[in-house]
Amino acid sequence: MLWVLLIGILLGAAGAMLPAGPSAVLAYARAAEGRFREARAVALGRVTAESLYAVAGWWGMGHLLKAFSWLEPTLDLLVGLILPAIGVHLLRWKPRSGPAPTRGASRVRRKGFAMGFSLTALNPTVIASWGAVAAMLAATGWFPVLPRHAPLFGLGIALGAATWFHYFFGLLERRKESFKPRVILTVVRFLGGVLIVLGLWLLWNAARWFLFGES
Numbered sequence: 001m002l003w004v005l006l007i008g009i010l011l012g013a014a015g016a017m018l019p020a021g022p023s024a025v026l027a028y029a030r031a032a033e034g035r036f037r038e039a040r041a042v043a044l045g046r047v048t049a050e051s052l053y054a055v056a057g058w059w060g061m062g063h064l065l066k067a068f069s070w071l072e073p074t075l076d077l078l079v080g081l082i083l084p085a086i087g088v089h090l091l092r093w094k095p096r097s098g099p100a101p102t103r104g105a106s107r108v109r110r111k112g113f114a115m116g117f118s119l120t121a122l123n124p125t126v127i128a129s130w131g132a133v134a135a136m137l138a139a140t141g142w143f144p145v146l147p148r149h150a151p152l153f154g155l156g157i158a159l160g161a162a163t164w165f166h167y168f169f170g171l172l173e174r175r176k177e178s179f180k181p182r183v184i185l186t187v188v189r190f191l192g193g194v195l196i197v198l199g200l201w202l203l204w205n206a207a208r209w210f211l212f213g214e215s
Contacts, residue, residue: 004149004153005159006057006156007153007197008054008152008153008155008157008159009159011133011157011160012047012051012158012159012160012162013160013161013163014052014158015159016164016165021046021123021126022079022083022119022123022195022198023042023119023120024085025042025117025191025194025198026042026195027039027046028163029187029191031110031172032184032187032188032191032192033188034176034184035108036169036177038108038111039169040112040165041109041111041114041116042112042115043116043161044113044162045113045114045116045118045119045120046117046119046120046161047112047116047120048116048136048158049057049117049120049121050157050158050161051157051161052154052159053121053126053127054123054126054130054153054157054171055121055151055153055154055208056127056130056131057128057131057133058130058149058153058154060131062136067092069125069147070091070209072124072125073205073206074208075123076202076205076206077080077202077203077206077210078122078190079200079202080123080200080201080202080205080206081198081203082119082199083195083199083202084195084196084200086192086195086200087192088192088196089192089194090188090189090191090192091189091193093189093192094185099110118121121141126153134153141199
């Protein structure tokens, strides 16, 4: 069963390296802003939700999305309304010229975790994605893909992603003084634009289903 954990760790780390999905984009944006505590909390929320969905996908629960066809477009609509607001905020962001305002660390962590968890949890297609991964592993015939392996796979996903975020954000925090403000501003605004595009795309998907009955 060790292979399940190792594959989960590798896939979790690989998935975290790219800003794929709104929660990952937000985590990287917070890090670019220099808000590393909140960036880690957002990443932790994302990792928690995705690991749970990885377990569900391994168990083959992706078929529930087909049984409840209204679920995905409804959640697309909800997230599609949230992401452009966050994106606009990032587009208007400017580097601080003075000391950062003091805020309670626990409050920042709770807010970041809730945002990262909810943005990932509101995207149930993640279940189907991890279910497809399990199906591909089973199709190779190299490994036995059994239901009892699901928790270990989810644990591997969490360990891999959390390890990447921890060390990458730590590296950025140690080297933050070497980044020019213009570069930081460009990165933050680019990620803001990505969130706006993702939000509009989700709204379009929802509109196609609600208005035209297209999936």
